[in-house]
Amino acid sequence: MPRRQNITVFMIIAVSAFLGFIFVSSFRNQAQGTRHPDYVPSYQYQQDVNLDEGLLKGAATAPKLENATLKAELGNASWKLLHTMMAKFPDKPSADDSTALKAYIHLFARLYPCGDCAQHFQKVLEKYPPQVASRSTAAAWACHVHNVVNKRLKKKEFDCSKIGDFYDCGCAEDEADGKKGKGVQKKDAFTPLVLDEKEG
Known part of the structure; x- marks a missing residue:
């Protein structure tokens, strides 16, 4: 047993x-x-993300933003975000990076929480499509469209060669003195971008 x-x-x-x-x-x-x-x-x-033209360039979703103070704060924060994003964009982006940035910019315009601002920015994007071939072109494009918006709002325009001095992205250290560098690139390395307007 x-x-x-x-x-x-x-x-x-x-x-x-x-x-x-x-x-x-x-x-x-x-x-x-x-x-x-x-x-x-x-x-x-996993679902395939289909970013067709209708999705990217559909009508703005937000209503008009009536509060002028909130509208100004939102605008300042949004420009800071966009300029910093361009400053952090790769010097030599992959095709996916460029596509992602273009899609982001169009979706940003569509979903922006100020409806009339979003509609205007979508018109700006129609005339000046995002330029995303490199960090320098993306930064120059963002400065240019910022100036288009500033001109419409009767605000002072930026000197695009100095945009990095205004929007410090914290991207680099100045090798000469060890202080935080400003902006996208050193001033001497910044190449102004000449944009072609879209016909129509």
Whole structure:
């Protein structure tokens, strides 16, 4: 009788070890960080993002923003965001980087929380499509369209060769004295961009 109990215990241990081995080996081939029981592989929920013209250039979604103070604060913060984004954009962007920035700019214009501002900016984008071939062209384009908006609002226009002095992105250290550098590039390296207006 004791021998039969030993065989039963041995069989339980063997089956448990086998099941444990199967369980552990099922996770062995998965990428690090995907072993959580709630993990769902990306191929099971990934959806293709279709950024067609209708989505990118659809009508502005927000109503008119009546509060002038809020409108000015939103505008200042938005220009800071856009200029800093251009300053951080790669010098030699990949095709995906350029496509992503163009899409972002068009969606930014569409979803901007001031409806009349968004509509105007969409018209500016029609006339001056985003230039995203490099950091320098993106920064120059952003400065140019900022000046188009400033001209419409009867505000002072920027000297685009000095845009980096106004919008400090914290991008670089000045090698000569170790102080924080300003802007997109050194002033001597900035190449002004001449934009072609879209016909029509």
